[in-house]
Amino acid sequence: MPPCLWFRAGLQATIGVRAPALARSTLVSTGVNAGLDRLLPHGGLGLPRLGVDGVGLAATAARRPRRAGLTGQLPGDG
Numbered sequence: 001m002p003p004c005l006w007f008r009a010g011l012q013a014t015i016g017v018r019a020p021a022l023a024r025s026t027l028v029s030t031g032v033n034a035g036l037d038r039l040l041p042h043g044g045l046g047l048p049r050l051g052v053d054g055v056g057l058a059a060t061a062a063r064r065p066r067r068a069g070l071t072g073q074l075p076g077d078g
Helices: 002-018 020-039 052-070
Strands: none
Touching: 020 052
């Protein structure tokens, strides 16, 4: 498994050099996803316990703003 993770890290680093907006949005998205992954499945800060559905909701919540923020900022986008 670690070689796979090394490949992904290298890939993200090379993409980040070509598209800094993508690198920034990836870091923000990862932070949002990690924070929501702690809160939503187990409940916390007054939120209900959602279990596996909370993990899916956290991933969706982290990726939607990322996609919206990157529209037109990637190389090759018209």
